[in-house]
Amino acid sequence: MARFARISSVALSCTLLASSFAVAQTPPVTAPHAMVVTIHHDATDAGVEILREGGNAIDAAVAVGFALAVVHPAAGNIGGGGFMLIRPGTKALAHGQPHFLDYREKAPAAAGTNMYLDAQGNVIPKMSTVGSKASGVPGTVAGLTYAEKQYGRLGLARVMQPAIKLARDGYVLTEEEAHTLHSGVLSQFPASYRIFQRNGRFYEAGERFRQPELAHTLERIATDPEDFYRGKMAAEIADFEKANNGLITAQDLAMYQVKERTPLVGHYHGYEVLTSPPPSSGGIVLLETLNILSGYDLPKVGPDRSPAQIHLITEAFRRAYMDRGDYLGDPDFNTMPLAQMADPKYAEAWRKTIDPTKPSPSATLVRPAGFMPEPPQPEAQPHESPQTTHFSVVDADGNAVSSTYTLNFGFGSGVTVDGLGFLLNDEMDDFASKMGVPNGFGLIQGPANAIAPGKRPLSSMTPTIVSEPSSYTYHKLLGHTTSSVVRPGKLRLVLGSPGGSTIITTVANDLISVLDNGLDVQAGADAPRFHHQYLPDVLQFEKTFPQAPIAAMKAAGYVTKREAEFDEKSAGQWGDSELIAVDPKTGVLMGGQDKRHHFGKAAGY
Template identity: 40%
Template sequence: MKRRFLNLLCPILLLSPLLAFAQQPGSPEKPPGAVIASAHALATDAGFETLARGGNAFDAAVTVSAVLSVVEPISSGLGGGGFFLLHDAKTGKDVFVDARETAPAAATPQAYLDKEGQLDRDRAQNGPWSAGIPGLPAALVHVAERHGRLPLVQSLAPAIRIAKEGFPVYGRLARGYAERREVMERYPGTREVFLRNGQPPKEGDLFRQPELAATLERLAAGGFDGFYRGTTAKRLLAGVKAAGGKWTAEELAGYRVKEREPLRFEYDGWDIVTAPPPSSGGIALAEMLQILEPWDLAALPQAERVHLITEAMRRAYRDRTFYLGDPDFVKIPVKTLMDPDYAAGLRATIHPGKATPSDLLSGAATPLEDEETTHFSIIDAEGNRAAVTQTVNLLYGSGLVPAGTGVLLNNEMDDFALKPGTPNAFGVMGYDANAPAAGKRMLSSMTPTFLSNADRIAVIGTPGGSRIITMVLLGILGYADGLDAPQVAALPRYHHQWMPDALGIERNALPADVVAALRAMGHVVVVPGEDNRGRRSSDAWGNMNTVLWDKRANTLSGGSDPRGNVGKARVVATP
């Protein structure tokens, strides 16, 4: 097996705990227990609560998803959407549950332009016009009914309890609110949820959400109709209208999740199962890894290795811009983009010692990494697997909570190409393939992924906006190098997305001499704390949560990103 970039590991990896236990060596048919890694300890523990009740990984996924919707409003929730990648150990079948939000009919491109014909960023990113029709509640119902064992009322019980009883506000929650406070406090329903005696949440406060608990109870009792029709739907529609937006009852009641066939390809002896469109992640992963596979990256100096990986990123993100969108609305050349011969053609355009200038520069800075979106990974004792990434897009989504619901709505409309060729909040842009249309799903970077070979099985994903795909790429390369889950979750990260033409890195991700060598090749390297000609890069990216079953030793390990602070990876042995 090739070894690629172990010398990129930070000293922190030497201290990463292995959450594992061993049985007798051999070729086990089932794991020796279960493992869950999520962005919040309450969600991880709630998942095990559901497993203890007789649920499987899919029931646990419903529980973890719902609890994260309560404790991480900064990142995801019932007002957003997500992707569920599921593996049924009994049948060997993989399925991708697409719960991406959809565009309301009123959300035409013209609705997002100001008087000068420029993109109205406030309307695109804040308030009712920025929100698509939510998909996550429908996904919870669908996964429970089609793939789980427990009734929804049981799998949602922990989330309802935590919403009623409350949980301690953590630093990220308070910091995010401070950043979005002006938008959040525009709306009466939001002020009702987040303000106490006129004061925003502070670290250590007990944060209770009784209205969200009641919404979850209606969902548990009524299933799909408990959210998309009846009391909750009426309150959502009224709240959107009161804030100046235009949703209809028919659009809400007409929302449907879609089960899609995952994408599959091979890399260095690994079978990879990943997200299809409307995710851009799977196709981009296939392009990047197939471009890189012929090179023995381990034999190269670090700067040359990073250069080649960066050039693969650049080419995949260029294709993302022009070709990808909702497959129900546009024809995507999936076979071509995932063809090894196509990757070989792209590989031939890479100069081994010189950066390729991007074809088009947006002139916009890559935004700082926000802490939006969340991911969790599960393997249960039967070998079922779940990789789930869910989001409300930017920090606290649209900022709008319709009164009486407790539901914070997403601002996913910004993920459409609302004005062709104009970058969105993540600095990426698109054209006709990702233009909004009634019922259409906006392109996403969420990339829940499975990896497997004869010896090991891994589940991986992360938040991080447009950086999600490259973080998953680096995680896959880490697993290919033999790392365990805590080490993969903590890997240093770098990213190129074609436009703007800049290689962003986390603080201390690359040594100074490697940065200098990359700059000598022509790369514009954006380093936190340096004068980067107006470009910015945050100190830390993402919040990866990944799990691994090492079949050789029959051990389980879970990695919750040390950047996240409140996440938890936990292994429980089979009794």
């Protein structure tokens, strides 16, 4: 018990530090009716404009998605893909059921398991991250247009107008945005170098950045979205790919489909947690983590970000990420033990393996017997980028959208389709390029995520919506397919984040900080983050994390690392939380925009 006493005493000494995360922040933005929170102020304004005109949360989300493709080219996109989670409000959408739209990129038909290996079987550096061979078939245009057609009110032409205007007339760059456009990957490709870097005459803060080619492309999509996948534009994309040794063909584009998947539903301390199914690994890992933690009263253990809380949360992360690596992949290609992973009894068995005073070394961790099948072998490690973006929307009827989408790495493959003005993704790098070779994150996954034609790579993106309990009998996760049409429980929290392998832990920390520890959404978004992913067996902290709790964790036996600790040029941070909470007493909406970036905005009316 001596070591636990040490952790607890440091926790007490950190109480003031922990609570200062909340006190030091600006208060959340509030609004009585509707709210939009994104990484870019112009995209937020686009969403609010649509809401004020009577659009619903889906109309606003589609407007935001296309606007971010203009104003946040590092991650916002029409050449990438992602996920959209939709939860109905008081005026039920589509029979009152929640919806999960999977518009993740797909491997082209020409893709193969060993496509990024040389003759000796070694991974060819950067082949899966830079250039035309790095791109999967884009899904964003299909996903956003499908969402608008199925669940929007105003129509595609109207909700795309803000994006078209921003591309045609331009937007004013901040210093941070202008600096981002100096990316070396953009310099490698003629169209990217011309559009984003003016052939070497780099944009400066205060200048207006116009994208006429992209504006024309968006106008064509607004008129006929099928043009992108089955029309003249599809032929232009395919011709460009062929001329630049890419893999995407007109047939690949024509075969692309949005998938409506059943969201996962879990429960945590009296809340209903609606979250992302595979090919997102995020939702099931989040639910398994929360199931493990449900056996603890975290506020009684210690305050937010205290060593005592960090210890328990980290051990839950460690165990859930172990399962992530062994079992998860594209559900169209794999059968996964989701019900077992979400079983509260399995979580209880995991919880019994957590030592209250010291870490469980990952190398010695043994999965509880009797719950899970044998994992497939061998293991592999895919790369997953932290450059993604998330946005959250709630409308006046209580409809909520949590959406995360990406190009993968910043500016994707670096390749801009000449004449069309949009960047292509490098999402093929999210597959496992070679079995048994660790990536830059050391993130473990199995052969369920090997490259195959038409397959969607596993992702950590975790759009999530939390509410008070509803009476849905809606649990395909547990083997049932029935769904009652009832009024959902009161909305409480809409959340998500970019961050590669840290997305799941960021979402979990935000959820715990707000629901368990009582931080407001602005404080939750801004609080320093910690992360553990089973392997490497390292407890990681953002650079701004206070030293005292890190020292306590090291003293307890953890191997610790502060992000970019010795790099003076790096902020040493990850993620970008865009949160909306609903005051349970007044119904007032509260928006928290992550201050790690300086051009985002929470706004509503």
